[in-house]
Amino acid sequence: MKKTLSIVILSTLCLAGSACKKTETEKAADKVADKTDKVGDKAENVGDQARDMSKEAQDMQEAKGDLANADQELAAAKQEYTSRLMERLAKLDEKIADAKAKGADSMKVADLQARRDALAQKIADAKNQTSTAWSDYKDSVEKDFDDVEKAVDDAT
Numbered sequence: 001m002k003k004t005l006s007i008v009i010l011s012t013l014c015l016a017g018s019a020c021k022k023t024e025t026e027k028a029a030d031k032v033a034d035k036t037d038k039v040g041d042k043a044e045n046v047g048d049q050a051r052d053m054s055k056e057a058q059d060m061q062e063a064k065g066d067l068a069n070a071d072q073e074l075a076a077a078k079q080e081y082t083s084r085l086m087e088r089l090a091k092l093d094e095k096i097a098d099a100k101a102k103g104a105d106s107m108k109v110a111d112l113q114a115r116r117d118a119l120a121q122k123i124a125d126a127k128n129q130t131s132t133a134w135s136d137y138k139d140s141v142e143k144d145f146d147d148v149e150k151a152v153d154d155a156t
Helices: 002-020 024-101 106-128 134-155
Strands: none
Touching: 024 106, 024 134, 106 134
């Protein structure tokens, strides 16, 4: 009886197992469907990446435009600042000439003239200043001007 029952169970399992197995055609069809899904997903990813790259290219163009505008603004600021410095330098020249006319020590006048010439060279260097160095450059020139003007005032 046990033997018969085992045979019946074993036969049932074999029949059930063969009914559940897929044919080679069905397996191939499943593989094709999986591959098609993967290709579709990859095509979607490529499309997303293309849109992202297009957006990045557009952002890059906008950034280039912003940089060009900033460069033009810096160039205009340099020109305006240089013009103001040249006016200030002319006034300094007048003060040095006045100190010399009033009989200030010739060594002191020569020192003031040398410091004035150094300022003129710094002014000429304005066009070579980068945007990152611009603020420090202006601070340095302003300090040097203030120092020379104070020295000229002290000499007169």
